[in-house]
Amino acid sequence: MRKYWFRSLGTRLYLWVILCIIFPVVGMFIYSFWTFEGIIKEEVSQRSIESITGIENEINNIFDNLVRASNVLSNNDSILRVLKDENRSYYERSTDIGKAIDNVIESNSVLSQAKITIFDNRMDVYSNWSLNFNDYRFLYQEDWVQQAVNNNGHLVWRLLEPSFINEEKNRNKNYISLARVIKGFGNGEDKSGVLIISLSEEVFIRIFQKNKYISNKDDIVIVTNDSKKMIMSLDPRGISNSQEVSKLMHEISDEERGYKLREVEGKRYLVNYYTISRVPWTFENGEWKVTVFTLYDKIIKELKTFTSKVELFFGLFIVAVLVILGVLTVQIVKPIRKLNKRMMKFNPSHELTRWEIGRKDEIGHLNLAFQNMAENIKELFVKLETEHIIREKYRFESLRAQLNPHFLFNSLNTIRWMAILRKADNIVENVDALVNLMSYSMSRSSEFVALREEIEHIRSYVHIQNSRYGGKIELEVEVDSVMMEMQIIRFILQPAVENAIIHGYKDANRQGTILVKAIPEQNNLALYVMDDGVGIEQDRLSSILVEEQVKQGNERKISGIGLKIVNERLKMSYGHKYGVWIESEVGKGTVVKFLLPMVQEEVSEHDEGVVG
Template identity: 25%
Template sequence: MTQYISFADENFNSMLTEARKISLAVATEQEIILPTMKEPFVEASYDDYQQKKKIRSYLSGLMSQKEYIENIMLVTDNGRIYQANNEPIMKKDLEKSAMRKALETERSGIFYNREEKEVLLGCPIISGGKAVAAVVISLNYDIMVATWQIEPLDAVNIYIYGPLDTLFYTNTVEKGKEAQLLSLVEEVGDNTGYLKWNGEKQYFIRYGADTETMTTISIIPYRLLLQDADKLKWKFLFIGMMAVLFAVAASAYLSGKLCTNLHKLTESMREIQNGNLSVRSDITAVDEIGLLSGAFNEMVERISLLLEEVRQKERLKREAEQDVLAAQIEPHFLYNSIDSIQYVAHMRKEEEIERVAVALSELLRSVLSNRNEFITLWEERVYIENYITIERFKYRGFFQLLWDVDEELWTYRIPKLLLQPIVENALIHGISTRENDGVIQIKIFRQEKDIIFKIMDNGRGMSRDQIEQLLTEVTKKNKAGFRRVGFANVLNRIHLIYGEQYGGTIYSLEDMFTCVELRLPGEGEKDAAVGFDS
């Protein structure tokens, strides 16, 4: 019986202690609560609405899954009220005795009205040495006292006293004897003992929670102690016997089942050991052996797939080695052919053809000889400048390529040939139709933690439908990989390397301009030893 009473008392005081912790957490909150309390009162506005919404969300989170807390309110000295729920607060509610005490208290405390079942925990918010607001937590009286309303305590008289020895709760119908009982317990001078109450011998237990200033006194008739003890003795004896019988039966059943399944699983493992990868375990039990069986089947399946993958890779490796041997001569032959074109153009004084041949040779040598996946932005610029030199020979109309790059970003590393397809699209599909005033501008700058790339042209532009169709290409794939669309390929490379949170978009207006914007993480690799002429 003592354990039941102790358990109920701990539950009761734990609710009060948790509510007090919440009130102190609200009173000392530095980011949402205290800054708001210090702000001067302003008539209803959108900012005030947003602040109330933020505070309501914070208070609602504190009382989540705590059904014994009905509401958490903040009442400032200038009349502002913030609360966790949406129920309106009437002026008469603030004028109730318990509420006034909770709002005016100078230290954290409990205030209640037993007749109205109103329980409040008040805590002042101090700023600059004075109280600027009060935290008031409304507790559900019925839920709190329900911890005492359990079957083993039906025959126990419970008395809970609050501050100043006022009665908070009792499960008895007698009235007017609460002070007398408290005096008798004080005379005994101990937390447990015997006293005479209502004409018979009683056993009392007193619990005092110093942090919550609540005292609980439980009165148990002595005659019931012996009666309940005999009943419990036979109940426990019966329960113990049944538990032993059940344990023996369950052990026998589970042991037989586990041994059978373990034997099956062992046989399957022996088959695998002998090289038979087609065997699978057929154990379907919903227990640990069943989980092991499922893991075993999954492991064998993966081993089979890995072996097949190894065979495929070996075949592809042999084919790739043959392709590499066949392709080794191709770059050398291509370089010699371009050098021959350059030499003949020089001898014939075809300076424009010579420049194109030089640019093409440098572009091919840079791209084919540089096997790094990531290159600096300066190296990407060299690729693009060589490409533009070649294209000027094709498009006779004059056009400009302008660079606007933050100086520090020239050493920022990007995937090789990331910008070249965008520039190519801007030239072919954008300014190729203009005669003499085409402009391609590349602007690169840092924006907060990201790097922004903008490739703009003053060409023909695109309609909204064309932009949507182009963006749709990003998510389409075929057997060969990504669709061979420059912009879609670039975005898919960004998604694969940096994640879905990075990528790009297109802005355009027909017959006016097109702007491709890419976003990459700002913490990319940098080459500390890249030289270039500014």
């Protein structure tokens, strides 16, 4: 039952629909989801990197403004005069330097957020921020400030280090600072002072926060330097110090830009990273790598919503297809099963009743074809019975007529002995040839004979014909002893010899030669009958093997077998590559070729049609 269920048409229809429709649709849906997901990742990553590129330009502008501001302040005449004036009080000097700094700040917006600190050669400190009576001379002794003092006026940077301001030391605030000598302070003459400009990291954080593509409250931004040290972060989730993030930072340290999909603390993030390396100033560990973590579920939220709707649609679609397919299967399979039962019960000996199913589609045509086939089988069955009766009748008549050939042989034998007694040798030879012909023709031993027997039969036939036409035909045989024993079908050579004598020499008053030749050809036996008669016209030559023999020709022949029948018999018995081929040229003669397989042993009658 299970085997029948699997082999049933309805089951296979269901399986074909699943294989050809449902599976491809589901596969296309999954492929589309993956494709769209990849496109979204690429798009989000591209936008993030473009945003970081814009941030890179803003950061470069900030550094440029800091450098320009340091140039302006270190060369400001008001500040230089105050720093060199030793007669004025600290308060007066501080007030005048403050005014000069304010004037510079008005023309440089970045400096409004900067803390500017100046040391003179007396180690007095001036600033645009409140000193609160704290002693900041320790700042002058810092290594990076001393490096600036000894750097011949070149800038020295201090990137995102903790604040040196006493009130901010416990607030975890970091600053980017630059230091440079004002005029020739230090080893040179005209000592004036040291300028320090510091900018809080909050300025840079606000640049990241105002960017619309990486300013989401769930996004995490981490900035690291060349040594993989984190120098800045926007981390509302507090994952920047996790082991997964540290491992990722090490993994992407040698990559300039790109994106990866990573899971951090149970959540998937699309991680985009870009290296800021175009800062026009040289820093220690100066390249910054900006890494942005974006919640992946939020990126594909809309895609998931769309996917859920599509899944619902496809689910309903599949259910509808299966229901419709079930209905169609019943409508298709039910009449086929009924028709199958009728076919299984069909018996040509019983009366056939027509069955109308009222359909005009392929099933209706199939039913009509079955009805017609059944009627034809019924007719053939009746015809076969009739032919069987006729065949048995002819068989009985044939058995009754088998006495006639024996009577004819006995009569010819009497005539032969009378000719011998009267010494009429030519009559004896003709009677012997005729007896051989009739014996060969009426033999029922086998349809297959040795080539030697067929050639002897041809000799007898030519002898009789020579007696009739005055001995003008000479028969030559070129067949070796091995070929002589090859088995062939009886009477295949005689039609070619008959045609040569009857048609090839009918109007010729000269001696003619017929050559019978046998040669092996690619493990096959090739027999040739060649004459030097009048030849055959080309239009007639092309029709010999496809038309029946003309009546007049058959009346003069001993067998009534034509080359067309011989050709068909060879192909039927041995295969389509075997048969008869004819070549002829008018005035020169005709060549008839017979191609057969080489068969040495005698083939019985029941093997006919399977030789070769």
